Amino acid sequence: MQLKQLFKMVLINIYTNKIRTFLTTLGVIVGTATIFLVVAIGKGGEAQVNQQYSRLNVGTIMVMPAMRGKVISPLSKSDAELFQESPYISVAFPILSGRGDISYNSISCTGSFSAIEPEFQEVNHFTLKEGSFLSAEDESNQNKYVILGAEIAETLKDGDPSVNLIGETITVSSRRFKVIGILDLLGDSGPGLSYDESVFVPYTVGQKYLLGSKANPTIVAQAADIESVQNAIADITSILDENHRIGGAEQFRVRDAGSRLAAAQESARTMSLLLLAVAIVVLIVSGIGIMNVMFVSVKERTKEIGTLKAIGAKKKEILTQFLSEAVVISLVGGIIGVIIGGATLPILSYFSLPALPSLSGVLLGLLFSAITGIFFGFYPALKAASLNPIEALRYE
Amino acid sequence: MKCIIEAKNLIKLYQSGSEELRALDNVSLQVRENDYLAILGPSGSGKSTLMNILGCLDIPTSGEYFLDEENILESSEDKLAELRNKKIGFVFQKFNLLPRLTALQNVMLPLLYRGMDEKQAEQRATEKLDILGLKNRLSHRPNELSGGQQQRVAIARAIIGNPPLILADEPTGNLDSKSSLDVINIFAELNTQGNTIVVITHDVEVAEKMEKVVYIKDGRLSKTS
Numbered sequence A: 001m002q003l004k005q006l007f008k009m010v011l012i013n014i015y016t017n018k019i020r021t022f023l024t025t026l027g028v029i030v031g032t033a034t035i036f037l038v039v040a041i042g043k044g045g046e047a048q049v050n051q052q053y054s055r056l057n058v059g060t061i062m063v064m065p066a067m068r069g070k071v072i073s074p075l076s077k078s079d080a081e082l083f084q085e086s087p088y089i090s091v092a093f094p095i096l097s098g099r100g101d102i103s104y105n106s107i108s109c110t111g112s113f114s115a116i117e118p119e120f121q122e123v124n125h126f127t128l129k130e131g132s133f134l135s136a137e138d139e140s141n142q143n144k145y146v147i148l149g150a151e152i153a154e155t156l157k158d159g160d161p162s163v164n165l166i167g168e169t170i171t172v173s174s175r176r177f178k179v180i181g182i183l184d185l186l187g188d189s190g191p192g193l194s195y196d197e198s199v200f201v202p203y204t205v206g207q208k209y210l211l212g213s214k215a216n217p218t219i220v221a222q223a224a225d226i227e228s229v230q231n232a233i234a235d236i237t238s239i240l241d242e243n244h245r246i247g248g249a250e251q252f253r254v255r256d257a258g259s260r261l262a263a264a265q266e267s268a269r270t271m272s273l274l275l276l277a278v279a280i281v282v283l284i285v286s287g288i289g290i291m292n293v294m295f296v297s298v299k300e301r302t303k304e305i306g307t308l309k310a311i312g313a314k315k316k317e318i319l320t321q322f323l324s325e326a327v328v329i330s331l332v333g334g335i336i337g338v339i340i341g342g343a344t345l346p347i348l349s350y351f352s353l354p355a356l357p358s359l360s361g362v363l364l365g366l367l368f369s370a371i372t373g374i375f376f377g378f379y380p381a382l383k384a385a386s387l388n389p390i391e392a393l394r395y396e
Numbered sequence B: 001m002k003c004i005i006e007a008k009n010l011i012k013l014y015q016s017g018s019e020e021l022r023a024l025d026n027v028s029l030q031v032r033e034n035d036y037l038a039i040l041g042p043s044g045s046g047k048s049t050l051m052n053i054l055g056c057l058d059i060p061t062s063g064e065y066f067l068d069e070e071n072i073l074e075s076s077e078d079k080l081a082e083l084r085n086k087k088i089g090f091v092f093q094k095f096n097l098l099p100r101l102t103a104l105q106n107v108m109l110p111l112l113y114r115g116m117d118e119k120q121a122e123q124r125a126t127e128k129l130d131i132l133g134l135k136n137r138l139s140h141r142p143n144e145l146s147g148g149q150q151q152r153v154a155i156a157r158a159i160i161g162n163p164p165l166i167l168a169d170e171p172t173g174n175l176d177s178k179s180s181l182d183v184i185n186i187f188a189e190l191n192t193q194g195n196t197i198v199v200i201t202h203d204v205e206v207a208e209k210m211e212k213v214v215y216i217k218d219g220r221l222s223k224t225s
């Protein structure tokens, strides 16, 4: 029999059992929709991680107080100076961060502030919308200057674009600072804090007026190049051991951006794999459902199969017919599943779950639904094809 | 004249528990081209067993069987399927039409299994149904047809591929007397056109209408009852 006609028979048989077919496909629909969404969430998560870390140089190494335990001898500017002597480190500087009220005239908001050195701009690839960045003189002269993140600046302007903040005085935690620059909108949020919602002041000034000398700084070190990262970390660790005899390097965490990026991507991937496993379990369960229905169908049509054999159907043709039936049922479920998955995406984005639809998600979903049909349809189809024609004809 | 069926010393044994049952006992039968033969016998005599073997649906325990000069006992499963498709037109007691296909599609099936394309098969099936007076029933499904009409569709399906042998097992068993007569008349007509027909029945009245009758009892064939 030509495939076209065989396929027509398959469709006729499926069509006459619409409701049963639909019920059978429910599991496949759920499974395929899940696979489609898993791929979308995976891709969305990956894109989000990449975007979050896009400003972060992979050569950046952070040295910060360990999560647990007390810091007996905190990091200081002199540590940064020592790090910088390592041949593997191009630049190192301390940062202090905190949160507080930021106000201009009657407008007030809460934001984060960072006490930084001028190199910070370069390492983070900051660009300015207005004014200029903090300079080495600002640091050494201990100028009470401030740079505003884009969103903080918008908030302080209170929706009036004609307001010029450059040269104006604002207060940060009740201390007065002069605005000398406003950053371009970065648009993305770094892990933890958004620079768009931060203000930046010279290091020593910040330490003196905002955070106090007991504050624990973080040191940002930039490796000379990517290959130097491991050596730079080794140097940092030995310097810390040398310089902080009480407590040693264990008081601190040394993290490089490259491995942080890798870890974030890894956890996004783990999440996707977990969801994929769930989807596959759903498909297996739905596959067993298909197998069940196909067995019932073969049983019901035993006499028909006998008749088909009597008028000349070969074993292979019966097998193909029943297998195609299972595959068509599961593919129909797959197509509906992908459509439902696509329709669910807006709901995910409403809950601000990052999800990106993709062709590979569609194809993977359909592929898995087809595999489900083939795998679980094969045994019932083989059973149909192997029926003894006489017994099949005699079956009532 | 050419032999369509040439069966020699067919034996069919069934093993039921420890007992051996001889469903066919040394059956020899010759059917020539254009024969119109009834095989008559009571229930349990072995009619269906014989029909299954003659119809290439089953293999005898021993003996020889040539169908239209093909040696059945040496044929593979796929070859048997092909022989059933090309050499035999089956007519069953319960019509055995596919319930989800229309009359036309049912009649087309044997041609489709030969690989013929749809257009051609459809044309030939339409002609056959027209001849059998079912011109207005082409797109009816079996459950929308009377028993007599269903059996006529089944006959159309049996003859569509011009097989050398038409094999009918109790073709009137599920029909009223009027429809039975119709079916017998169709067979007679087909026979005058040159078809070879073997009808298996337990009904003496039906058998009497055929050209020749052989009797079967306890798995043995004889020319007289």
Ligand SMILES: Nc1ncnc2c1ncn2[C@@H]1O[C@H](COP(=O)(O)OP(=O)(O)OP(=O)(O)O)[C@@H](O)[C@H]1O
Binding pocket: B014, B015, B016, B021, B023, B041, B042, B043, B044, B045, B046, B047, B048, B049, B050, B202
């Ligand atoms: N598969 C089988 N296994 C065991 N015995 C069988 C089998 N098929 C048929 N028989 C036996 O073989 C004998 C002949 O059976 P068969 O079906 O050929 O009779 P029949 O002439 O067609 O009867 P009926 O007119 O009632 O259909 C019976 O005694 C039956 O019990």
Ligand SMILES: [Mg+2]
Binding pocket: B047, B048, B049
């Ligand atoms: Mg019988």
